[in-house]
Amino acid sequence: MSLGSRLKKERERRNWSQIFVAEKIGITNAVLSNYERNYRDPDTETLKKLALLYEVTTDYLLGITDNPATTKEDNEFPIIIKDPELERWHKELPKSDEEDLRKLRKVWEIINGNEDNE
Secondary structure (H helix, E strand, O other): OOHHHHHHHHHHHOOOOHHHHHHHHOOOHHHHHHHHOOOOOOOHHHHHHHHHHHOOOHHHHOOOOOOOOOOHHHHHOOOOOOOHHHHHHHHHHHHOOHHHHHHHHHHHHHHOOOOOOO
């Protein structure tokens, strides 16, 4: 089964229109239609958004596996971050060095009232 067929199958399984899905992931319904008809392939970021929206793996959409299941961890982060500043943080955080991550953890613990009394 092709990428386009799997995209269409997942959308129709949820009884969602192309317009609804396109708006959710920030593309036009014409672009989504091209994906579903295998005229174009989505870029990696769009593919990721589609997988998150449909709650399937990108491997499933790409035909690498026939198992659409995602893990619990895959679904814990919101499908689409609406706040551009939070999205920037989400993308930049993995690039942080270990010391910066420790500092961020300390700040998080203070915010949540779990700071150590050192």
